[in-house]
Amino acid sequence: MPGQRGVSVRRSAAWRIGLAAACLLTLAAARKKNTDDSSSAPAAAPAVTALPPVSAPQSPAAAPSDSDRGWSKPALGVAAVLALAALAAAGAGDLRDAGLAAVVAATAAYWGFGGWRYHKVSGDEQGYAPVQPIAFSHALHAGKLQISCLYCHGGAARSDFSDVPSPGICMNCHVAVHSVAGSNAPSPEIAKLLKVYETHASSAPAQIPWIRVHHLPDYVHFSHRVHVNNNISCQECHGPVQTMTRVRQYSSLSMGWCINCHRLTPETAPKHWKKVGGPLDCAACHY
């Protein structure tokens, strides 16, 4: 009996280590997938940086990629393996282990099917892509229609903060455009905009409560205008927004990520930047 007990403890420990490893693997897989298409060194992303800063590149007939759907195949793989393990454990009569494995498998599956995009996993929120109140597609507007980023986010060139367009700006076009291409039926998403805009002259106009995607802590100051006016294109930090049907946080926005660009020299920096070598003083951002 004591020997058996010892075996049980060892097996249980192995199980737990295995389950924990599976959890970590799931997270890592989801995050790895995210960074796969976001190599952070701007010099390594010539396809994007070569563009003039304000116009979006054309991405003809871009099929929704995995990252747009938010799937993570490795995480799904882990979920599948664990599900099998749970079945096996159940078959062997070890219900406690089976239960544990099933819970972790379900978590991994949730994660694999895109759950990672809604949750804060570690310090940064890379990959975060919340569902917005209006299903506005940057892939359509910036990608297909090639509307300049600054047309809607003009504050980025003038102010430290980039603004979110007011319904008034949307209505410059949508006063005429009520349906999506190839359809005569009014789009329900555009209808939401029209409804909000109708109230704009009233004393308490309706609002579109967009969900914030990019969030910097309050103790960091980032100035959009100084970067935009240095000819740094929006995509260098925000990624291929023109391909995103739903916007996600592309870069980690961590301090190390910022500093990597500030440290570039004229030899290593993209040639279209006007000025190279941002300040490295703490007080440049923290005050």
Added chain:
Amino acid sequence: MTEDERRQYEEQDKVDGLRRRDFLQILGGSFAALAASGCGLSAPREKIVPYADKTDVTPGLARWYASTCGSCAAACGVLVKSRDGRPIKMEGNPDHPLSRGGLCARGQASVLDLYDSSRLKGPLSGESATTWEQLDAAVVKALDEARRRGKSVRVLSQTIPSPSLDAAAAEFCARHGARRVIYDSASAAAILDAHRLTHGHAVLPRYRFDQAKAVVSFCADFLGAWISPVEFTKAWSSRRRPEKGQGMAWLAQFESRMSVTGANADLRAPLRPSQELAAVVELGRLVAKRLGRGEFAPSAGSLPEPVSRALESAAGRLAAARGEALVVSGSPDPSVQAAVNGVNELLGAYGKTLDIRHPSRQRQGLPDAMSGLIAEMERGEVGALVVFGANPAYDHPESARVRAALKKVGAVVVLSQRRDETAQLAHYTATAPHALESWGDAAPVEGTYSLVQPLIAPLFDSRSEIESLLAWSGRKTSAHDFVRELWRAKVHPRAKGARNFDEFWNEILSKGAVEVAPVEGPSGAFNASALARLRPARKPASDGRFEFDAYDSVSMFDGRQANNPWLQELPDPVTKVTWGNVALFSPEDAKSLGLENGRMVRLGSGDDAVDLPACVQPGQAAGTVAAAFGYGRPSAGPIAANLPTRKLLPIDFDPPGGADVYPLSRESAVAVAVLAATSPLARTQQYDSQTVPFTGQERPLILETTLSKFNDYEVKEEPGATLWPKHEYPGHKWGMAVNLTSCTGCAACVVACQAENNVPVVGKAEVRKSREMHWIRIDRYYGGDDAESNPTVGFQPMLCQQCDDAPCETVCPVLATSHSSEGLNMQVYNRCVGTRYCANNCPYKVRRFNWFDYAHDDLLQNLALNPDVTVRQRGIMEKCTFCSQRIYAAKFTADSEGRPLKDGEIAPACAQSCPADAIVFGDTNDPDSRVSRAIRENKSYRVLEEIGTGPAVRYGVKVRNVSEEKA
């Protein structure tokens, strides 16, 4: 706030404290549960809600609007910074012809008054809320009722130099057969009265300190709180620039308490209020003798020897500066003021340093007007009284009589921002807006006009005084239209240069102020016979009583901003006491009474007695006691009542907010009784001398010289040894020059910094533990041969010195403070873990530690926070950053426009609003920058240089214009 309410607050606090412990336990449990379930935390769902129809607001871009400060009748020009539609900072407007870019502490703090949630939320009928329609109908009915009964209608206000408001009040008076009564809590009635005696018409001259080479002041605190302190400081400091090679104006101050002006005087003599007339007459006699004129006036009494000696010297200076000399007095005694007029006439001051043809309108209250009204109300002859811009139930010496008399008035209508002492007695209260919420104008002196424009829609249901008065006159119009029409008719035709009115209006809206062709008033021939019958209004105190001197303090003035936490925590420039007033005694009297700092004393007798903590004040005239107005308001709000602004902050169990000395100010002498109780002073400076305690070694932090030696003065740069390699500053090297000669210690910079940098207010209990958070403080040192009875005073603004070899940097275990490539000691809040080693190692004691989370529970007040500066949390260290946010904003602008930074483009908050232009900031790597020039020209030194810190702040040596025989 009653004692009961106070007790309730404290009980609530204890309950909340218990709840907090429970909450922490539950929280701990929840974390365990979370960890067990392995659940992730959801990302913070923040929202970005754009403006529905965006007009001229770009998120993150500050916009500046020119307006006029509404804090007092001085009506200084301001520039108001608006971020995302919220006004967050007020600064001086350099285009304003009077204030010329300066703004005092009270003006700068007034932005916080806007976000005061204890303001009135809407109109009141009695104590209950009502609508404007109902209120208007009821008020008009009450006014008509008063006239039908044959009773009088009166309009009472303090001086508000607004032509539009005057016109609206005149329209109201015409419609209701009313008469207007003006009084001033900080009265200059004696000056107006004296000019009626000597020049034939009651007028307040415009004082031209910029034209004066020698000034003698009797109790007039013109650099502190007298009439128009910013204008006077700007003008005066422009004549105190020895480095410009044009000499330096000279100032003598005769006063009973140590005022800001006295602290800056080249010659100062303590003088009891009852001796003032004798002193002014003696000065006149001496000046007349020197100028070879006939006898000035019969002597009005004998004076102590030091005063006579000082008067001799003052007379010599004045006579030598004839035509450029000025005598001023803050005395409430018309005889003293008439004698002052006589001396000014002798000196040829009228038309030069004293202008009565283009007079000031900053004080219009005449002495008899208010007492006449009180008598009228007491007789029951007033049917309706409309009060605006005034709080006579508190800020008048006869406030008790006013309160009783108001009950005999048929209808009391009060236009007020808050339910103050007068509004509590009102039948109808019309909620008035803050100056940042309304249209208006100001004409503080003849020929100078400025506009008040709203920065934000009224936060509460308020209506401008102009609109209310007009509505009750049967005219529905907006304040904007009324002001505009008045300017079209009255101001535009007088403006220089032909422009159409719309262009003119828009130009003034963007500039703030305009000078138009002045209307010359009569000059009036001087009537010397007025000097023959001077009788002092004040008798010397007898039988052991003390002469009482109540004064307007720099921070609290007449108490109208008593609910402003920035001003409550602003140390008085001289006494350095916060959160309440104190009774000031001379060291000699304190010794004989057995007083020490903080001992409670009872001043006065009978009903008018007040209890105040004593404070021993060097330089106070013996036999006098002084206390500041503006404190002890029963109905100003929770801050004035010293209630906790934040749950779980330590509260003070003291009698809240000092004591009201208005009733006492009627008496010229008070009895002093020493009580057993004590109330430790909440004071920010405990040590007044530049001598090292224990060793007695002299260690001057303020270096001084005299005017005659200034040119030959040499600064010895003797930096101490350092262990560290020299820093390289390849680009900019930020530095600051502080001119100790022009700094008056007025404390405008302290509030400027507080507003700009989200510096928290800590409360009285924490100040007592020396935990105040001000990033810039003004150290005040006493010195001279007579450091007890009449010291010389030096002020030194002390902020982070941004040392090259900073002692703070070397001891930080987590590198939260480190050196920038531009010479700043950076403090990184998110890195700091709160060891406080840096504060211990700082020889200048400028680092501040957050012992608590000081942010307000009052969410409305948080709207005044500057979004460009981190709000610091509990447990971390903070300090002056040289306004890094302004440095980087200027750099970003320059970068975005593809040009280098210009010199003078960056002004930290303290430098921007300094009324004395004492602070210059810039790049010391550039030898031609303003700061480099100022450092050279002002013979600047570094404080505690010998310990090898290498500060980036340099202080221009303090120059005193003292007579050679004394120097």
